[in-house]
Amino acid sequence: MSPENLFKLRDAIEARHTVSTDLAEQLEAAPAEIESEDHNSDAIAEALFLRVFTAYESDVEKIFLHYVTGGASLQGARANSYLSITDEAAARKLTKGALKFLSWAKPDEIKRTAEIYLENGWPIAAMMSSASHYLADCERVRNRIAHNSIEAMQQFNTAQRNLLATERLFTITPGQFLRIRNPRLRKTHIALYFDTLYQTLEAMLDPPQ
Numbered sequence: 010m011s012p013e014n015l016f017k018l019r020d021a022i023e024a025r026h027t028v029s030t031d032l033a034e035q036l037e038a039a040p041a042e043i044e045s046e047d048h049n050s051d052a053i054a055e056a057l058f059l060r061v062f063t064a065y066e067s068d069v070e071k072i073f074l075h076y077v078t079g080g081a082s083l084q085g086a087r088a089n090s091y092l093s094i095t096d097e098a099a100a101r102k103l104t105k106g107a108l109k110f111l112s113w114a115k116p117d118e119i120k121r122t123a124e125i126y127l128e129n130g131w132p133i134a135a136m137m138s139s140a141s142h143y144l145a146d147c148e149r150v151r152n153r154i155a156h157n158s159i160e161a162m163q164q165f166n167t168a169q170r171n172l173l174a175t176e177r178l179f180t181i182t183p184g185q186f187l188r189i190r191n192p193r194l195r196k197t198h199i200a201l202y203f204d205t206l207y208q209t210l211e212a213m214l215d216p217p218q
Contacts, residue, residue: 051184
């Protein structure tokens with residue numbers, strides 16, 4: 010990715026965050042102690058979150074391929090790549106190997122991939138570590154939106170405990186959970202997650218040296 014395109018990616022990520030945050034703020038906050046009756050807002054929150062998380066996954070891959078092929082950060086810092094390849098399409102095929110796809114959703118898997126191809130995984134791994142607990146919960150919420158499996162529900166319960174201390178005793182949708190305004194954090198869960206995703210991408214593009 011050229012320096013010009015890297016700045017364009019940064020601007021696109023920032024613009025998406027602004028628009029998504031504005032849309033999230035228009036949603037009514039959901040109750041935390043009773044089941045939501047605002048199913049429309051729940052559905053909108055889920056769709057919005059899914060859209061933002063999918064874009065985040067795509068951007069993480071773009072940034073990884075940028076660094077692994079010798080690209081520099083916004084401030085000109087270069088990672089030490091173990092690949093002597095400058096073509097991003099070729100690097101994608103090589104790093105994917107025999108897998109159908111690489112996961113850019115789970116922070117631990119992203120860090121492992123970065124550490125295989127970049128010295129110390131820098132800057133990908135370091136930027137993932139600072140917010141890995143929230144990033145992991147983002148993936149859990151995404152999976153619960155997409156799947157109604159026992160495993161997805163169990164993982165979603167973990168996300169609930171992480172932010173609400175306990176699981177709800179009633180049926181709570183991902184949309185309701187996202188719309189809850191957390192008194193400790195002073196923001197809704199969806200706003201917290203959007204900020205975390207944005208700040209992670211921003212830190213990867215412009216890592217401290």
